[in-house]
Amino acid sequence: MIASPAMAVPASPSAGPAARWYVRLRDLTGWRADGTGVLAGAAAALALPPFFCIPVLLLSFPTLMALIGGAANRRVAFRRGFWFGFGLNVAGLYWITEAILLEAARYWWFVPIAVPGLSALMALFIAAACAFGKGFLRGLPRLLAFAAAWTVMDLLRQFLLTGFPWNPLASIWAIPGLAGDIMLQPVAWIGTPGVTALTVFLACLPVLRPFAWGVGACAMVVWAALGWMHLSEHPDRASALNVVLVQGNIPQGQKFDRRFLRTTWDTYLRLTHEGVEAAHKAMPGDPVVVVWPETASVALLADDAAARQSIAEAAEGNPTLIGSVRFGEDGRPRNSLIAMDGQGGVQDFYDKWHLVPGGEFAPGWLPFAVQLVPGGGFVPGPGPRTLDLPGLPPFAPLICYEAIFPAQIVNEIQRPAWIVNITNDAWFGQSTGPHQHLAAVRMRAVEEGLPIMRAANTGITVGYDAYGHQVARMNQGQAGFLLVRLPGPLAPTFFSRYGLIVPALLTIMLLLAAIICGRHKIRAWPL
Numbered sequence: 001m002i003a004s005p006a007m008a009v010p011a012s013p014s015a016g017p018a019a020r021w022y023v024r025l026r027d028l029t030g031w032r033a034d035g036t037g038v039l040a041g042a043a044a045a046l047a048l049p050p051f052f053c054i055p056v057l058l059l060s061f062p063t064l065m066a067l068i069g070g071a072a073n074r075r076v077a078f079r080r081g082f083w084f085g086f087g088l089n090v091a092g093l094y095w096i097t098e099a100i101l102l103e104a105a106r107y108w109w110f111v112p113i114a115v116p117g118l119s120a121l122m123a124l125f126i127a128a129a130c131a132f133g134k135g136f137l138r139g140l141p142r143l144l145a146f147a148a149a150w151t152v153m154d155l156l157r158q159f160l161l162t163g164f165p166w167n168p169l170a171s172i173w174a175i176p177g178l179a180g181d182i183m184l185q186p187v188a189w190i191g192t193p194g195v196t197a198l199t200v201f202l203a204c205l206p207v208l209r210p211f212a213w214g215v216g217a218c219a220m221v222v223w224a225a226l227g228w229m230h231l232s233e234h235p236d237r238a239s240a241l242n243v244v245l246v247q248g249n250i251p252q253g254q255k256f257d258r259r260f261l262r263t264t265w266d267t268y269l270r271l272t273h274e275g276v277e278a279a280h281k282a283m284p285g286d287p288v289v290v291v292w293p294e295t296a297s298v299a300l301l302a303d304d305a306a307a308r309q310s311i312a313e314a315a316e317g318n319p320t321l322i323g324s325v326r327f328g329e330d331g332r333p334r335n336s337l338i339a340m341d342g343q344g345g346v347q348d349f350y351d352k353w354h355l356v357p358g359g360e361f362a363p364g365w366l367p368f369a370v371q372l373v374p375g376g377g378f379v380p381g382p383g384p385r386t387l388d389l390p391g392l393p394p395f396a397p398l399i400c401y402e403a404i405f406p407a408q409i410v411n412e413i414q415r416p417a418w419i420v421n422i423t424n425d426a427w428f429g430q431s432t433g434p435h436q437h438l439a440a441v442r443m444r445a446v447e448e449g450l451p452i453m454r455a456a457n458t459g460i461t462v463g464y465d466a467y468g469h470q471v472a473r474m475n476q477g478q479a480g481f482l483l484v485r486l487p488g489p490l491a492p493t494f495f496s497r498y499g500l501i502v503p504a505l506l507t508i509m510l511l512l513a514a515i516i517c518g519r520h521k522i523r524a525w526p527l
Contacts, residue, residue: 041087081130085123351381
């Protein structure tokens with residue numbers, strides 16, 4: 001690594017407004033620099049779903065680069081990066097408060113702690129990347145090193161403290177429609193962390209001259225061309241399977257309220273019957289499977305034969321995949337998907353293995369716990385599985401929170417033909433949270449080259465093909481069913497074959513490029 005000069009370089013009197021703006025930001029000190037970092041980070045959150053104001057990154061990240069460039073040392077760069085990360089995460093994760101307010105009588109005291117506390121923890125990863133980048137020559141070497149360090153931190157936050165890789169910058173490309181279909185395709189090769197690395201580098205490019213905008217424009221053209229080429233491939237012929245995704249639209253506060261149990265149960269049975277009837281009318285004779293969302297069943301299906309029989313009758317003898325709590329031999333609850341045959345018999349089950357810390361279980365490292373699940377919290381399952389049931393293409397179950405973890409959702413040894421994602425999301429109301437969660441699901445479809453059928457309690461229920469293209473959708477706040485013809489899978493993608501090794505190697509390449517550029521004084525001078 002090559003340390004940057006300590007002395008700031010003043011802007012030339014003939015410099016343009018962009019150069020003067022950069023120098024003015026670079027010369028900020030104390031609380032002014034920290035406050036600017038918070039504002040820049042909060043502005044960057046506008047690029048995330050559901051807003052997709054991507055051009056704002058071309059202002060917020062150069063601002064961060066200016067603040068790092070003006071830092072006297074790595075410690076100051078760390079602090080400024082922390083405040084940028086704090087602003088980004090507070091604006092991006094505010095929706096967590098919605099879930100706490102549903103239990104306000106018990107956890108009102110946690111409201112001013114939860115989002116700021118989690119945002120501060122997540123900001124440490126960004127701060128570390130900024131401190132690392134400060135150790136490189138300003139200009140191109142620093143940008144390359146910073147993009148590499150940011151990606152390493154993203155990989156670490158997937159695993160440290162049970163992991164929380166929410167809102168990777170790659171999610172800004174999950175734009176609704178064809179634009180998102182095209183721009184998301186590189187995740188099939190380098191995964192979400194790899195696309196995040198490229199996004200960070202491109203967002204920082206405006207600090208370079210004289211060719212920054214030209215390089216950025218060319219990179220985006222190549223990116224789009226590669227995405228379009230990948231879309232020109234064709235998945236295997238669509239299966240004959242009709243998937244009925246049921247969205248009960250049950251408010252979280254009513255879901256397990258004894259006063260509403262019968263109404264909730266009847267709603268799901270009625271929608272199941274209507275969905276199966278619609279499938280039989282649309283495509284007579286073709287197989288049908290019904291999917292209910294996460295913990296949709298108010299009955300403990302694994303132990304309730306009568307409840308299973310009523311579902312089988314509503315489904316008219318078709319198999320069903322139902323989100324339900326089940327208890328193991330140890331007497332502890334599991335958040336499960338119960339797979340039933342047309343007669344209501346339990347064929348198999350899948351237990352959620354990536355649980356939400358503080359909500360579904362209490363990790364030992366938390367000084368206090370907001371325990372929303374009685375009985376000591378859920379017990380995690382063994383990990384990703386492929387369920388191979390009679391009459392259905394083999395599928396990978398995926399429950400809610402598990403969808404945010406790249407390369408950790410599919411058993412690649414027994415590769416499935418599709419993914420069933422059940423989720424609740426009623427905890428988060430009409431906030432940005434469900435949209436950010438949906439973007440993660442879409443990226444998993446592209447990474448794995450597998451269609452995903454998603455049933456959500458209050459929405460968003462959706463069907464994606466193996467390219468992440470939306471084939472059907474039901475928005476939030478609606479009770480109904482979504483009938484989807486299951487698309488076919490692609491051949492295993494490069495990322496699905498090699499997983500997180502791919503973005504890890506990309507970060508090494510970026511770091512080597514930073515070192516080489518630094519040693520040879522290839523700076524592409526900053527403004």
